Amino acid sequence: MMKDNENLENLESQENIIENEDTNLNENIDIEENTEDLKEEAQVSEDKKKEEDELNMFKKYKDENKKLTNELETLKDRLLRVSAEYENYRKRTTKEKEGIYTDACIDVLKEIVPNLDNLERALEANGNIEDMKKGVEMTLKGFRTALEKLGVEEIETKDGFDPNFHQAVMHVQDENLDENSVAEVFMKGYKRGDKVIRHSVVKVAN
Template sequence: MIKKVVKKHDKVKELTEDLQRVQAEFENYRKRVDKEKQEFCNYAKEDIIKTLLPVVDNFRLGFKHKANDEEFRKGVELIYAEFISILNNEGLKPIDALGQKFDPYKHEALLAEKSDKEENIVLEELQTGYTLKDKVIRPSRVKVSKK
């Protein structure tokens, strides 16, 4: 009789451990699926944002030219600010390049110029680079110093 009780107790213990293992595996699976779903969303955003970056560049180029109509310029600046705000809320950040040490992961050197500065310092940013959620989606195109 005691052997039967012990045997049933052992079986209950074994089944309980199996249940706990299955629950842990399911929880890990759920977390992995959530993470993969989030990564998929981030990559989808990345493609959309990459297609919008030329628009950002054109806004910047337009600001360099002096417009005659100040109200028009202010209106375009407001649109630009709103557009950038939306992109920033999605995780887009410009790469700070000017005066920084050249980093091949963040910068693309297009030109090199002799300078009295330390070698491989970014002297000029030719095109702004961007990160999305800490991932470089477009490197800054830069001019760097050389000896």
Template sequence: MQGNHELEPKPDQINAAESATDNQAVDQPEVMPSTEELLRQAELKASEHHDAWLRAKADAENIRRRAHEDVQNANKYAVTKFATELLAVKDSLEMAMKDNSSVENIKMGVEMTLKQLVSAFEKFQVVEINPEGQKLDPHKHQAISVVPADVEPNTVVSVMQKGYMLADRVIRPAMVVVSKAKE
């Protein structure tokens, strides 16, 4: 019987539990918010989300506009460094035109100017295509004539105009004369 006695709550425990339940009922009544209140809260949240969406949309538009302007400026001024290098070449050519000295001095000036130009090309990865004696590569060469020759067919016999590549891209194919098979 003593075991059953321990399971029964004591009178002061019962009073404390009842008063706690009564306090909860008085302090926190379980009242459902009105539909007007729920609607007002939903409208506030919708307004906040709409404002956030408008700001995000405006930010995205500003980023897109700035990126477009950056691309335009990059395209517009991409050759600035290259053009600056070519100014020295132009200056040398103008000095050669003013100089009325001997043919030997003019030739020396033109050679120096050509060295400046080649140096500028190397600096900006402009590579010459001079394919004489090589097999025709339609990606780098443009055959303008075919002639009989003592070499393997489709071999570049002579170069009429050198081609050029910028980095890995052909900017002007070499214009070449190609050999044809003997009849």
């Protein structure tokens, strides 16, 4: 009888141990499940934050791109306006230059045309040498007057040879002339201000 009681107590003890183990096992399972849930929640939260960050970054880049696009369009518009203004300026200055050139040509021709009249009169002298000579002299005088009005001057040679104004085509040895002086003028030179129209063609003494 006593032995049966011991067996019964052992059996109850084993049952209690098993129940405790089951309880501990269930608790461990609950802890693991809670841990997994927390991990999943943390992962979801992290993924959501990452997605929000990416969305914010995309929005930022989109805004910057829009801003740069607007600035580019503004610069393009400004460039087009500047180009149009420059083209108008170029056309205007070209037209003004052409007008100035035309006016200058007309001024020159106004001075020259009367001399053409004198030459025609000289040719109408009907063989009279004296009248023809007078006509040529009048024409020559008219040309000189016209050149003077236009600011054209004859290049001087009295101060000696100057390569800036004279072109030497011959050299001569002459004891009666100073060295580098102009011995003879083959063709007169002309200038207007500091601008040489034609160099004097000369013979130079060495």
